[in-house]
Amino acid sequence: MYDNYAKVIVKGSPITKSNFKLFNVNGRAILPMNSGKYHDRYAIYEEEIAFNARSQNPSKVLDEALIAVLKVYYKSEKRHPDTNNITKSIFDGIEKSGLIINDAQIRRLIIEEFYDKENPRFELELFGESSFSMDYSIKPREILEEKITYNPPSNKKKALNDRMNISAIKPKISDNICEVCGKGTCKENLISANKGKTLICRTCFKKLF
Template sequence: MIKITIPGRPISKSNFKLCNIHGQTWMPKQGKHAKYIAYENMIAGYINKQYQGPALEGNIITILKLYFPNKRIGDLHNYPKSICDGIEKSGIIKNDKQLKPVLLFDYIDKENPRVEIELYEASKYEITYKIKEK
């Protein structure tokens, strides 16, 4: 199991894409959109500081815990893309298609916004879940 912590408020990829009149989207490398590229690089940097082992092979069970400073979260489902792109950029995996399943949780922590990433090689671990009535 690998656990990585990325300090700061999570950033969503969808806020930085541009579209042309034909509906095609792209990610500019300059202007305010460079903030997203910097966020991906920051994630990769923190992963490389906190993990020095070999690249992970096969499917990776991924748990993402997002800690926001307030209730202004936006669309929660847009955050994993930026985080998964940063994980891939770090070189810890070859392709973010390996990250499956991905479990996503959100919390509020005014004092310490962050992203906690847990990675488990599916060949060594299995995942179970249980939903029960309150």
């Protein structure tokens, strides 16, 4: 086995702390463990990651640039954190374990999302770039799979629909330009002349008389 390779498996539903930070008087982000609030859950999870990383890779320290392959297994397909936010929680815990020096060592990262109702977890593999390289390809499927579609969150769905409805009825100002002042305006503010070939805004029309 290579000295610059490590694998960490942490059981349980992966969680993120990105929205649960508190700040001390110096403005530094902290995660208290005894505040009596949900913040505790995230601080404890970070400690759990650190414990597993160290116990599964005793006496190992990776101090070079790394390639990371992260596989996240959620319990539910419908309700789970944003996978992109999971990485911060995980790598902070890995760094705390001493397995790596700094999460800035992760120069290449592949994240894959899966679902396992019976055994939610994450599996992280770390490869030292001095011994490993990364190669990947994306190619068309020979047999198409069922499409996985996503809907906007309920709190954003109404706003999205409102914007779409407004854009559908909003007149195109760029098509309604006054021939005199050259400014765009809504169609209701224009008067046609020269058998409809010329458009003049009401302000310029008044100035003509």
